[in-house]
Amino acid sequence: MRTLIASALVLLACGCGDGSSRPSGADAPPSIPGGPDPIVLRVARTGGVLTAARYPALDSTLWRSAARLPALGHIVGFGADDGYLAAVDTSGAPVRVDLRLGTVSPVRGDTVRTVSSADGGSIFGLMANGEIARFTPSGSDWRMTPPLPAQALYAQADGSLIVAGARNDRVVVWRVRPPQRTVSDSLSFAVGSTEAAIAQALQRTAGSVGDRVFAGAGDRVLAVRVRDLGQALDVDIGDPVQAIAATPSGDRLFVAVAGEAELRVVDRFQEGVTGTIDLPGAVRALRMDPLGRVLLARGNGDSVFVVSLASDDVIGVVRSEWRGDLPLVLPDAAIAITRGADVVFAHPRTLKDMQVVAGGARSFWHTLRWNGFRPRAAGLDQPVQFRTSAPRDSADLLPDSLRAPADSAAMPTDSTSPVTVAAQYTVSFAASLDEAQARALAARIRVDGQTPRITTSEREGKTLYRVVLGPFPTRADADRVGKASGQSYWVFGGVP
Numbered sequence: 001m002r003t004l005i006a007s008a009l010v011l012l013a014c015g016c017g018d019g020s021s022r023p024s025g026a027d028a029p030p031s032i033p034g035g036p037d038p039i040v041l042r043v044a045r046t047g048g049v050l051t052a053a054r055y056p057a058l059d060s061t062l063w064r065s066a067a068r069l070p071a072l073g074h075i076v077g078f079g080a081d082d083g084y085l086a087a088v089d090t091s092g093a094p095v096r097v098d099l100r101l102g103t104v105s106p107v108r109g110d111t112v113r114t115v116s117s118a119d120g121g122s123i124f125g126l127m128a129n130g131e132i133a134r135f136t137p138s139g140s141d142w143r144m145t146p147p148l149p150a151q152a153l154y155a156q157a158d159g160s161l162i163v164a165g166a167r168n169d170r171v172v173v174w175r176v177r178p179p180q181r182t183v184s185d186s187l188s189f190a191v192g193s194t195e196a197a198i199a200q201a202l203q204r205t206a207g208s209v210g211d212r213v214f215a216g217a218g219d220r221v222l223a224v225r226v227r228d229l230g231q232a233l234d235v236d237i238g239d240p241v242q243a244i245a246a247t248p249s250g251d252r253l254f255v256a257v258a259g260e261a262e263l264r265v266v267d268r269f270q271e272g273v274t275g276t277i278d279l280p281g282a283v284r285a286l287r288m289d290p291l292g293r294v295l296l297a298r299g300n301g302d303s304v305f306v307v308s309l310a311s312d313d314v315i316g317v318v319r320s321e322w323r324g325d326l327p328l329v330l331p332d333a334a335i336a337i338t339r340g341a342d343v344v345f346a347h348p349r350t351l352k353d354m355q356v357v358a359g360g361a362r363s364f365w366h367t368l369r370w371n372g373f374r375p376r377a378a379g380l381d382q383p384v385q386f387r388t389s390a391p392r393d394s395a396d397l398l399p400d401s402l403r404a405p406a407d408s409a410a411m412p413t414d415s416t417s418p419v420t421v422a423a424q425y426t427v428s429f430a431a432s433l434d435e436a437q438a439r440a441l442a443a444r445i446r447v448d449g450q451t452p453r454i455t456t457s458e459r460e461g462k463t464l465y466r467v468v469l470g471p472f473p474t475r476a477d478a479d480r481v482g483k484a485s486g487q488s489y490w491v492f493g494g495v496p
Helices: 002-014 195-205 435-444 475-485
Strands: 038-044 048-054 061-069 072-079 084-089 094-098 103-106 112-116 123-127 132-135 142-144 150-155 161-167 170-176 183-190 207-209 212-217 220-225 231-236 241-246 252-257 262-267 272-278 285-288 294-298 303-308 313-319 335-339 342-346 353-357 363-369 425-432 453-459 462-472 490-493
Touching (some): 112 150, 132 161, 150 195, 170 195, 195 212, 195 241, 207 241, 212 241, 241 285, 272 313, 425 475, 435 453, 462 475
Antiparallel strands (some): 048 061, 072 084, 084 094, 112 123, 132 142, 150 161, 170 183, 207 212, 241 252, 285 294, 342 353, 425 462, 425 490, 453 462
C-alpha cells in the first residue's frame, strides 16, 4: 500500500497525468454553449443567394434562399417563431427574408433613416419625410406622422412601438399601438443640451434590451421601462456620451465618452457608474457579443479593442475593418475579423489565428441560434386521420369518392369500420383581427383564376379573419399556389 501511495505522489509531482498533454486554459479550443443550432448566414456583399451553415462546419451548406438578396448593410432583427429576418440594404431600403421558404421581400423600395423590428416580420421605419411606417408580411402597412420629429425607434414584441425624439432641451419618449395613430403614453427628460445635439446622440446611441430601452443624450445615460413607460435610469456621466452597449440581460451598460480611452460601467440596479475599463485608445463605436462574453470597441483606424466581460479587462487589440457585419463574435466566442480579402477567426482569449476563410471578406456575415433548418419529421406533414367521414364545414368539400349516393338509405353501413378521408391542404396567407384588412389582402391575390376566401374563428372573445385558398389534394399543389401568389404563406393539412 505504501508503494502505491508513493507512486501516486510521484506521478502528481511530475505532472504526468492526462492533463499534462492538454492545452492550457488560455489556449484550449473555445466551445459552443448548448441550445438552438448555431447558424452562420452568408451572402455576397454585392448581393446574391443567402446560404446557411451550422457552425463550425462552414463548408456544409444547410440551406439556400430561393431568391437573390440585394447588397446588405446591416441586420435589424430576427424572429425564431416565424423565421423572418429583417435587414437594411446598402441603399437604405428595408428587406425581409423568410428563412422557412427562402423568399425575399424588399419593402417597396422605400428608403429609411432608422429601422427597428422585434420579430423580423413587422418592420418599423422612420421615413425620409419624417413619417413612421410599419411593413408586415401580409402587406398590412401602417403610417403615422409623429407629434414631433422622431430620431429612434424601438419595436416591441407586443406589436407596439416606442419612439424617442427631441424637443428643445428635452428627450421625449412616447408609445404608439398600431393600427392606432395616437400617442398612448409618454415621458420626457431634461438633459440640458440643444435639440440638434440630442437628435444626433439619439441616432447614435439608442438601443433596446429586455424590458428596457436606452439612449445617451449630452452627458446623460437614460433608460425607460417598457411595461409602463416609466423612468428606469437617468445617470449623469459627466462627459458627452459617444456610444452605449448593453449586456444581453440589460444589467450593465458600457458607455464610451467622447475623446477618452476608457469605458464607464453603469449598473441598472445601483443606478450609477460603478467602474471604469481602461482602453488603449478612444472609442468610436461598440458592439456586444449576443451571449455577453466579450465586447468589441472600435478605436482609430482599423484597431478593435477586445474586452472580456467576465473580468472587465482588455484582452488585446485586433486589426479589422469595421463594417455593418464584421467584426463579429461567433457562437464559440471566436472573433471574425477581416484581413485583406480574407476573414480570420481569432481565439477569444489569446486572439491568435484559429482559422482563415479565404475570400471571406467578400461576403456579408451574420450569426443566429435557430433550430428551423433541422429536417422535419415526416409525420409532421401528415394530416390527422379521423374516424368521421367529413370535415364539419360542408359536404361540398368532400372529394367525389366520398360523396354519398342519392339512394344512400339503401346502402348497408358498418359503424365499426373507419372511414379514411383523403388528404387535403389549405394555403393560409394571413390572420387578422381587422376584417377590412383581411379582405383587402384577399382582393390583391389571384392564382389560377381563384381569389382567397375569408374564414372566421373566435379567439379570446375576438373574431379572427383568415385569408385562405383551397383545399388542394396535395401539399405540392398548395405550395405551387402559394408561391405563384407572390405573398408570404404557409400550408396546413385540412380545411379551416
